[in-house]
Amino acid sequence: MTSYFDEHDCEPTNPEEQYRQNALLELARSLMQGLDIDSGWLDVSDWDQRLPPPAAKAVVQSLPLHRITPQQADKGLKCPVCLLEFEEEETVREMPCKHLFHSGCILPWLGKTNSCPLCRFELPTDNSDYEEFKKDKERRRQREHRLEDLHGAMYT
Numbered sequence: 015m016t017s018y019f020d021e022h023d024c025e026p027t028n029p030e031e032q033y034r035q036n037a038l039l040e041l042a043r044s045l046m047q048g049l050d051i052d053s054g055w056l057d058v059s060d061w062d063q064r065l066p067p068p069a070a071k072a073v074v075q076s077l078p079l080h081r082i083t084p085q086q087a088d089k090g091l092k093c094p095v096c097l098l099e100f101e102e103e104e105t106v107r108e109m110p111c112k113h114l115f116h117s118g119c120i121l122p123w124l125g126k127t128n129s130c131p132l133c134r135f136e137l138p139t140d141n142s143d144y145e146e147f148k149k150d151k152e153r154r155r156q157r158e159h160r161l162e163d164l165h166g167a168m169y170t
């Protein structure tokens with residue numbers, strides 16, 4: 015078996031990324047401590063500037079459960095939100111990005127926003143506005159890509 019760190023070799027190196035990642039984890043922790051994280055985000059109308067909507071309920075319910083193996087417990091694998099080490103045989107939730115969390119840590123978070131607090135992998139949402147925004151963003155990105163290709167074809 016490969017180690018957790020081999021499989022999860024995705025630590026951001028850029029300080030801006032690192033900052034954003036820590037900010038998300040901080041938010042996830044404050045949520046777990048029962049603090050309300052909504053204030054401050056709601057008055058911004060641009061999705062780029064605020065937390066995406068909650069993950070779709072069906073998706074959250076179908077997140078696979080993972081039983082912590084003795085190897086993972088030996089390595090001191092931790093829940094990224096509460097930083098407690100997982101116990102052997104403990105049942106935790108596995109996100110599609112393969113990050114593991116206690117149910118009690120990740121479920122309240124996914125009830126607020128759809129992304130993994132560690133790597134920002136996004137789950138689908140029930141919010142049609144946001145899904146539309148995501149598609150739109152993808153279309154814009156592809157268009158820019160085509161323009162670049164066109165530019166490249168014209169000037170080479």
Ligand SMILES: [Zn+2]
Binds near residue numbers: 095096115119
């Ligand atoms: Zn936890």
Ligand SMILES: [Zn+2]
Binds near residue numbers: 111113131133135
């Ligand atoms: Zn993740």
